[in-house]
Amino acid sequence: MRKKEKPVKTIGEKLTTLFDMPQDVVLDSPKITVISDNSLTIENYTGILEYSDLQIRIKTKEKIVSVVGTRLSICVITDSYILIEGIIELVRWE
Amino acid sequence: MFLIKLFNILKGYVIITVTGLFTERFINLCTRRSISIWNTKKINKNQLSACVDVDDFKRLRPVAKKSYCKVHITRKAGLPFFLYRYKKRKVLLASAFISFVLLLVLTRFVWVINITGNEIISTDQMMEGLSKAGVKTGVFAKSIDKSYVRNILMTDIPELSWVGINVKGTTVEIDVKERTKLPPAFPKDSPCSIVAKNSGVIVRSDITEGDELIKPGDVVSKGQILVSGVLEGELSGIRYVHSDGVIIARTWHQKTVQLPMYKEIRTPTGREKSKNKLKIHNFDINFYIKDSISYENYDKITEEKKFSLGDNFVLPVSIQYNKYVEQTVTTVEMSKEEVLSKTIAQMDEELKGIEVVSKKHVFENGKLTVTYECLENIIEKVGF
Numbered sequence A: 001m002r003k004k005e006k007p008v009k010t011i012g013e014k015l016t017t018l019f020d021m022p023q024d025v026v027l028d029s030p031k032i033t034v035i036s037d038n039s040l041t042i043e044n045y046t047g048i049l050e051y052s053d054l055q056i057r058i059k060t061k062e063k064i065v066s067v068v069g070t071r072l073s074i075c076v077i078t079d080s081y082i083l084i085e086g087i088i089e090l091v092r093w094e
Numbered sequence B: 001m002f003l004i005k006l007f008n009i010l011k012g013y014v015i016i017t018v019t020g021l022f023t024e025r026f027i028n029l030c031t032r033r034s035i036s037i038w039n040t041k042k043i044n045k046n047q048l049s050a051c052v053d054v055d056d057f058k059r060l061r062p063v064a065k066k067s068y069c070k071v072h073i074t075r076k077a078g079l080p081f082f083l084y085r086y087k088k089r090k091v092l093l094a095s096a097f098i099s100f101v102l103l104l105v106l107t108r109f110v111w112v113i114n115i116t117g118n119e120i121i122s123t124d125q126m127m128e129g130l131s132k133a134g135v136k137t138g139v140f141a142k143s144i145d146k147s148y149v150r151n152i153l154m155t156d157i158p159e160l161s162w163v164g165i166n167v168k169g170t171t172v173e174i175d176v177k178e179r180t181k182l183p184p185a186f187p188k189d190s191p192c193s194i195v196a197k198n199s200g201v202i203v204r205s206d207i208t209e210g211d212e213l214i215k216p217g218d219v220v221s222k223g224q225i226l227v228s229g230v231l232e233g234e235l236s237g238i239r240y241v242h243s244d245g246v247i248i249a250r251t252w253h254q255k256t257v258q259l260p261m262y263k264e265i266r267t268p269t270g271r272e273k274s275k276n277k278l279k280i281h282n283f284d285i286n287f288y289i290k291d292s293i294s295y296e297n298y299d300k301i302t303e304e305k306k307f308s309l310g311d312n313f314v315l316p317v318s319i320q321y322n323k324y325v326e327q328t329v330t331t332v333e334m335s336k337e338e339v340l341s342k343t344i345a346q347m348d349e350e351l352k353g354i355e356v357v358s359k360k361h362v363f364e365n366g367k368l369t370v371t372y373e374c375l376e377n378i379i380e381k382v383g384f
Helices: A011-018 B002-011 B023-032 B060-066 B079-085 B090-106 B123-132 B146-156 B336-350
Strands: A031-035 A039-043 A045-051 A055-060 A064-077 A081-093 B013-020 B037-044 B047-053 B069-077 B112-116 B160-168 B171-178 B192-196 B200-209 B225-228 B230-233 B237-240 B244-258 B262-280 B283-286 B298-309 B313-333 B355-364 B367-377 B379-383
Touching (some): A045 A064, A045 A081, A045 B023, A064 B023, B002 B047, B002 B079, B013 B023, B023 B060, B060 B069, B123 B146, B146 B160, B225 B244, B262 B298
Antiparallel strands (some): A045 A055, A055 A064, B013 B047, B037 B047, B160 B171, B192 B225, B192 B379, B200 B244, B230 B237, B244 B367, B262 B313, B298 B313, B355 B367
16 A cells, blocks of 8 residues: 655745735746636646647646646637636646 | 737737647747737647737747747738738728718718607798708707707797707707697786677676676677776776686587588509609709609609618718609599588587587588587687
8 A cells, every 4th residue: 555645835835824825926836727617727837748639738836737628729828827728628737 | 808809900910820849839938938829729730820919920930940840821810911901902992981081070960850749830930940040951960059049949939838959960859849829818917808709698707807797698799898897986986907707608600511512532543653862961863864744643652761870870861762653533522421520520620629518410402501509718808
């Protein structure tokens, strides 16, 4: 059996939870909003790793977000914001 | 989102195809250099289509070079490109501009005047008064001073009691309330007598002022003095008063009609002509050559169709359809019932507002006599 990993919190995370501050604003943590199954926005991303109409992988500060679905397309893209439209089946942290 | 789309269309954008192995890198580099691209779509593994601003397109070259991609323009979209296509067609551009300006200018003027609510006052009379006050077709809509027009109309046409003026686009709507016509009132403070307006038998009288000369049951003839305004007292001497009161009398109104009466019956023969014309304000363009009509008797049916933008902006252009339908006129003798009902209708119109007790009619010696027995107030004030 695999040993249970203990969640490790950084100092920044501890501070933000202590002072009740929004993590996505203070620490630039990624924020994902999914509306129904047809649109998804990611704030605070760093780059696109893979782009096809079945899967989009996006790099954020901490981990990689993988969006799986059909007919996916990036409708809006700015330096800190991505809007993905299409039929979303799965959103996964890698 | 909609505003952004509109802005993009106004500014103009190009739809590009990016071909290369590293299209993801291409997008990353674009965002890094704040080149706004949108509506990206992966066509196949090596191809990507996207929209880019016109101004940013030049900045794509180093990006494409760095990500080993090739950029092609598939389509140019937006207003600047659309206008560029028509740049050489100067006449088209000029006429579009002129028509736009004409439309703007023409909708500033008054083209239709609607008058509602007038019964006694004829529409022509109203139009005359309006044109005197500066409201007519072809006048600048903003120049209409409502209170001035109202003053002019109220002083010109005494039958008006209220005028409402609404300017809606190119139509001026004039709503009119008329005074109910009263008999010219005798001045309240000047002395007068009362005479009979009609002959009849006095039923009852209620005199508030003056010397009553009659009593119920008296037969009076037209013009006879009923109440005298001259009072003679033993102490006060002669006084003149303003006589007033109500005198109800039984009166008879008669109408005699010579028989037989004839009427005209018009039947269409089936032949008809139509003469249409295009009207531009006061200028007519006829769609026919001969102006005269060969028919002896005809009915003219006119229908006008006005061009308008929406409900309020009526343009000064209209098509007038004139239809001339030939008629045969035959004279037919009216039946007795028809003559009677016609005469009664006339009498009813004449004796409007008077209480009618009974109606009688007699056919005699080729004549019809209709008699109405009425109860009416026969007061008429007459000064000395």
